[in-house]
Amino acid sequence: xxxxxxxxxxxxxxxxxxxxxxxxxxxxxxxxxxxxxxxxxxxxxxxxxxxxxxxxxxxxxxxxxxxxxxxxxxxxxxxxxxxxxxxxxxxxxxxxxxxxxxxxxxxxxxxxxxxxxxxxxxxxxxxxxxxxxxxxxxxxxxxxxxxxxxxxxxxxxxxxxxxxxx
Numbered sequence: 001x002x003x004x005x006x007x008x009x010x011x012x013x014x015x016x017x018x019x020x021x022x023x024x025x026x027x028x029x030x031x032x033x034x035x036x037x038x039x040x041x042x043x044x045x046x047x048x049x050x051x052x053x054x055x056x057x058x059x060x061x062x063x064x065x066x067x068x069x070x071x072x073x074x075x076x077x078x079x080x081x082x083x084x085x086x087x088x089x090x091x092x093x094x095x096x097x098x099x100x101x102x103x104x105x106x107x108x109x110x111x112x113x114x115x116x117x118x119x120x121x122x123x124x125x126x127x128x129x130x131x132x133x134x135x136x137x138x139x140x141x142x143x144x145x146x147x148x149x150x151x152x153x154x155x156x157x158x159x160x161x162x163x164x165x166x
Contacts, residue, residue: 050166054094058166061087061159068155074148075135081148081155082132085125088155088162092118095166115165121158 064084071077089111096114105113108126112119128151134142 051094054091054166057087057091057094058159058163061085061091061162065152065155065159068152073140074143074145075138075140077148078128078143078151079132079135081151082125082128082135085121085155085158088159089118089122089125091166092162117165118161121161124154125158 061084064080064087068077068080068084071080086107089107092115093107093110097110106126106129108122108129111122131142131147
């Protein structure tokens with residue numbers, strides 16, 4: 001499947017989780033129009049334990065994606081998938097963020113700063129935040145069925161990349 005909007009990251013690899021649609025396949029983590037080489041995520045630190053908080057957030061993200069897949073209404077699918085991606089970002093942040101005095105920032109801004117390899121994904125999901133808020137408010141005219149399905153697919157790919165990075 002080829003996305004026609006350049007701001008959406010294309011799918012990157014098969015989605016192994018049973019809760020995810022079997023038809024999602026991926027080709028590249030680069031945004032549309034980028035160089036044809038395959039960018040790589042940094043290799044995880046050898047045998048570094050993953051915090052329980054990060055595992056819980058990733059599990060919550062997977063359940064949220066399952067809810068998005070099962071939702072009947074486009075607004076529900078879009079909102080649930082976007083929130084699942086947000087939990088995936090939080091799982092990454094739980095492993096990288098350090099306590100201290102920092103200015104308030106969105107999870108997407110922090111993800112870009114602390115895990116720059118996810119910067120394009122953060123920009124993609126940040127761009128959908130206002131639409132998610134409209135969907136949560138029940139304003140259906142802002143979310144088409146196609147956009148909801150695209151969000152579910154992109155969330156599935158993103159969560160796979162988060163899981164691989166952790």
